[in-house]
Amino acid sequence: MNSSHNSKPVLNTLKPALATGPILTALPPLSLYIHFPWCEKKCPYCDFNSHQVKEGQQGFDEARYIKALITDLETELPRIWGRQVHSIFIGGGTPSLLSAKGMNELLSAVRARVNLEPDCEITMEANPGSVETEKLAGFAQAGINRVSLGIQSFQDEQLKALGRIHNGEEAKRAIAIALQHFKSVNLDLMFGLPNQTLEAAKADIETALSFKTPHLSFYNLTLEPNTYFASFPPKLPNDEEIDAIFEQNLALLEAAGYRRYEVSAYAQKDQECKHNLNYWRFGDYIGIGAGAHGKISFPDKITRQVRERHPETYMQAMETKGNALIEAKEIPSKDLPFEFMLNVLRLTDGVDTVTFSERTGLTLNVVSKALDEASKKGLLDLNPNKLKATEQGLRYLNNLQELFL
Known part of the structure; x- marks a missing residue:
């Protein structure tokens, strides 16, 4: 942090x-x-x-x-x-x-x-x-x-x-x-x-x-x-x-x-x-309060924020600076596929494939190698229109998500 x-x-x-x-x-x-x-x-x-x-x-x-x-x-x-x-x-x-x-x-x-x-x-x-x-x-x-x-x-x-x-x-x-x-x-x-x-x-x-x-x-x-x-x-x-x-x-x-x-x-x-x-569909959220995290998208970038964790430090920062941020950054494009998959693969229905581009701004081919590997291991559904974990993928979710790191 x-x-x-x-x-x-x-x-x-x-x-x-x-x-x-x-x-x-x-x-x-x-x-x-x-x-x-x-x-x-x-x-x-x-x-x-x-x-x-x-x-x-x-x-x-x-x-x-x-x-x-x-x-x-x-x-x-x-x-x-x-x-x-x-x-x-x-x-x-x-x-x-x-x-x-x-x-x-x-x-x-x-x-x-x-x-x-x-x-x-x-x-x-x-x-x-x-x-x-x-x-x-x-x-x-x-x-x-x-x-x-x-x-x-x-x-x-x-x-x-x-x-x-x-x-x-x-x-x-x-x-x-x-x-x-x-x-x-x-x-x-x-x-x-x-x-x-x-x-x-x-x-x-x-x-x-x-x-x-x-x-x-x-x-x-x-x-x-x-x-x-x-x-x-x-x-x-x-x-x-x-x-x-x-x-x-x-x-x-x-x-x-x-x-x-x-x-x-x-x-x-x-x-x-x-x-x-x-959250799980990689939507946006304002996060306010001690230790709160936020994610906000713009046409040209996706940002994350983190606030002061301790309530006293948080309140003091808001009172003296009008701002309690300890981290505010743009998510690098190389991290977006993992952050996206970390969330959407938790859903039993997954999401439509087009959601990847809609929410990250990246083309699906940036994760094609990981998608192929996940499919071969039986962790990802073979439906080309869905990003969806199989039963085995849900059971070994950490293994599936790690393929997109």
């Missing part, structure tokens, strides 16, 4: 290969990501930019942080002028620690500054341990229309092992409350948990399915660097046991009418997450 603190983005000069004219004939859809960096307790598996609030006090200055977010958004407006925002995602940390009043102030400020599509999807992540009926009603009134609940498991023993602050009954209560206030609710579930059995994994999925939420995320616990679990790894199921859990629960999900549309995402008909689909 670049450690420079320039107040203005420093973009690389265009390479000769890209200097002959515009590389993009149309700009992709645009989303907005807002990062809330605090949580009540840091989970031992979490590698996200989250900071535990101090016990016995709120631990963060809500008004100050919201003001910084609004200023941050304003600095982005010249880069996205005239474009509509089709989805907003408020992630963390635990955004549900915000007050309903604070959420309303934030979303009102966003609506006053950017042009939202009429059916804009506005998602907030929530921890079942911080869900209250009155508060969720306030979030819905503020404009949140989709909630993603970090359930992970319904079993107290597993939740304790994962360092979660809620228990199984609180998880069920949170789902019931969320379903009263939001038309779309996602449940995050994990598998491959410490000492998890096939039966326990099945019970988790069956409990989740009983609520009939329109969307489920079902992903494998991995030991990420710089986490507590990386230093003190728990006993996890072996690869064969994890495969058995996945195959069992995939069958249960499909039988219940959920379609796997991305490596870890399952939805009922027409209930896919618009915001995440935009």
Whole structure:
């Protein structure tokens, strides 16, 4: 990561290969990501930019942080002028620690500054341990229309092992409350948990399915660097046991009418997450807040940004410089194929072949060698009009993606 603190983005000069004219004939859809960096307790598996609030006090200055977010958004407006925002995602940390009043102030400020599509999807992540009926009603009134609940498991023993602050009954209560206030609710579930059995994994999925939420995320616990679990790894199921859990629960999900549309995402008909689909289709997104990343396309270049990670440093930078960027650069043309494939090959339907040129400005022949190799290895679908992983390609996704490095 670049450690420079320039107040203005420093973009690389265009390479000769890209200097002959515009590389993009149309700009992709645009989303907005807002990062809330605090949580009540840091989970031992979490590698996200989250900071535990101090016990016995709120631990963060809500008004100050919201003001910084609004200023941050304003600095982005010249880069996205005239474009509509089709989805907003408020992630963390635990955004549900915000007050309903604070959420309303934030979303009102966003609506006053950017042009939202009429059916804009506005998602907030929530921890079942911080869900209250009155508060969720306030979030819905503020404009949140989709909630993603970090359930992970319904079993107290597993939740304790994962360092979660809620228990199984609180998880069920949170789902019931969320379903009263939001038309779309996602449940995050994990598998491959410490000492998890096939039966326990099945019970988790069956409990989740009983609520009939329109969307489920079902992903494998991995030991990420710089986490507590990386230093003190728990006993996890072996690869064969994890495969058995996945195959069992995939069958249960499909039988219940959920379609796997991305490596870890399952939805009922027409209930896919618009915001995440935009990421996976190599769309654009403004990223505001501590540690937020952004990607914005222009006719002649595609740029990325990264902001200060620590909330205090972020707020100070916004207050003193009006800018919290620590990195702002153009993506070199040689990196675009990998960045594109890293995302789109996660989708079970893949994308139309023409999307590669539309979103990168490059011709498909720059990846022809990698496409041939992936096809020969059985990792890529042979349909010439699709860029789509096979079942084997989805199972060995890292191997497939690496071919485009």
